[in-house]
Amino acid sequence: MSIASDLIRGHTDSIILARLMGGDNYGYEINKSIQQKTDGKYELKEATLYTAFRRLEQAGCISSYWGNERTGARRRYYSITDSGRDTYEKLIREWQSAKEMIDKLIETEEE
Amino acid sequence: MSIASDLIRGHTDSIILARLMGGDNYGYEINKSIQQKTDGKYELKEATLYTAFRRLEQAGCISSYWGNERTGARRRYYSITDSGRDTYEKLIREWQSAKEMIDKLIETEEE
DNA sequence: AAATATACATTGACAGGCGAGGTATATTGT
DNA sequence: ACAATATACCTCGCCTGTCAATGTATATTT
Numbered sequence: 001m002s003i004a005s006d007l008i009r010g011h012t013d014s015i016i017l018a019r020l021m022g023g024d025n026y027g028y029e030i031n032k033s034i035q036q037k038t039d040g041k042y043e044l045k046e047a048t049l050y051t052a053f054r055r056l057e058q059a060g061c062i063s064s065y066w067g068n069e070r071t072g073a074r075r076r077y078y079s080i081t082d083s084g085r086d087t088y089e090k091l092i093r094e095w096q097s098a099k100e101m102i103d104k105l106i107e108t109e110e111e
Numbered sequence: 112m113s114i115a116s117d118l119i120r121g122h123t124d125s126i127i128l129a130r131l132m133g134g135d136n137y138g139y140e141i142n143k144s145i146q147q148k149t150d151g152k153y154e155l156k157e158a159t160l161y162t163a164f165r166r167l168e169q170a171g172c173i174s175s176y177w178g179n180e181r182t183g184a185r186r187r188y189y190s191i192t193d194s195g196r197d198t199y200e201k202l203i204r205e206w207q208s209a210k211e212m213i214d215k216l217i218e219t220e221e222e
Numbered sequence: 223a224a225a226t227a228t229a230c231a232t233t234g235a236c237a238g239g240c241g242a243g244g245t246a247t248a249t250t251g252t
Numbered sequence: 253a254c255a256a257t258a259t260a261c262c263t264c265g266c267c268t269g270t271c272a273a274t275g276t277a278t279a280t281t282t
Contacts (some may be wrong), residue, residue, distance in 0.1 A: 007209035009238090009270070010117050014217045038212055045271050050231060052269090056225050073229035073278050098118035099210060101149055106125045106199060106203060108132040111118040120239065120269090139260050158240050161262060166238090182259035184247050 008051040012044060012052045013061075014095065019081040020062060027053065027076065053078060061087050123155060123163045124172075125206065128199040131173060131191040138164065138187065164189060172198050 001057055007015045008015075019030045044052070056062045060083030067075040080088070119126075130141045138160055146154045155163070167173045172195030178186040191199070 006121050006270095007205060008213060010120050011213055011217065012269080015213075016277090018217045018219055021174065026229080034216060037215055038148070040214060042216075046230085047232080047273090048269075051271095054174060070142060071279070073227095079264050095213070095217060101153055102122055102126075103151075104148055105145060105237065106129045106206060109130055117239095123238080137260080156240050158242090158263080159238080162238075162240090182248070184258095186260065189256085 008042065011095075012048060013056060014088070014091040015044070016049075016052055016056065016078075017061065017080060017091065018082055020078055021088060022084070024077045025069065026077045026078065029075075029077075056084070059087075060084070119153065122206075123159060124167060125199070125202040126155070127160075127163055127167065127189075128172060128191060128195055128202065132196070132199060133188045133190055135188045137178065137189065140186075141189075148176070170198075171195070 015034065016030065019033060025033075030048055031046075033045050039067060049097075053062070053064070057064060060081060062074050062078045062080055064078050067077050069075060127141065131135060132142060134172065136144075142155050142157075142160055164173070164175070168175060168189075171192060173191055175187050175188045175189050178188050181184060
């Protein structure tokens with residue numbers, strides 16, 4: 001399970017939305033890009049990934065449609081909505097402040 | 112509930128251990144110090160706090176003893192163990208790398 | 223013909239966070 | 253005197269997110 005599986009908990013939505021900010025994409029490919037970006041150190045488990053898609057779609061952050069592949073397995077593409085873009089920006093801001101907060105809280109202060 | 116309640120999920124143990132690196136302390140006071148450090152933007156909920164103490168004690172990261180107050184409510188003090196110190200250092204390192212990883216994953220890349 | 227890669231999906235168990243409730247003592251306000 | 257607030261601890265039960273296991277279907281490689 002390599003590092004940090006627990007620490008990334010809660011960032012799944014942000015990660016997926018970030019991937020979709022660059023354009024429509026489908027689940028398998030999104031997960032591949034996450035693995036590449038982290039040099040194989042992290043990946044979303046499939047169950048987690050697809051649960052997140054349902055959650056985000058129900059929340060109106062993304063919409064989906066079937067691709068029209070003539071060959072290979074079918075793909076369900078996801079598209080970020082305007083609301084999703086807002087949510088993404090909000091999550092980014094929250095992450096920035098949470099990061100500072102956590103840094104402040106877990107460092108031992110030298111007085 | 113202010114910011115980032117969800118984002119700090121999973122950092123409870125690190126936060127508590129960090130507080131105890133500075134010396135023994137008791138629950139109520141630990142939580143107060145967290146509120147102060149974050150200017151009231153964050154606090155551990157009591158249920159979360161005491162659950163974490165049990166978890167950490169069972170894991171051998173901390174030990175506890177009753178204070179001998181002559182007045183006021185009784186206090187249970189916690190002390191970080193050597194094993195707890197190791198765990199703390201490990202969690203700090205994991206946080207550093209998780210932070211980088213998340214930053215990389217949630218930013219939209221400009222190519 | 224079998225194995226692997228692509229691609230999606232669900233179920234059920236588990237863990238952590240937390241609202242709600244409870245106990246007890248000391249101080250402050252009216 | 254009495255109520256309210258602050259200090260200080262604790263537990264139960266729900267909710268949510270993660271994930272192992274399992275299943276489906278198609279295409280390619282061995």
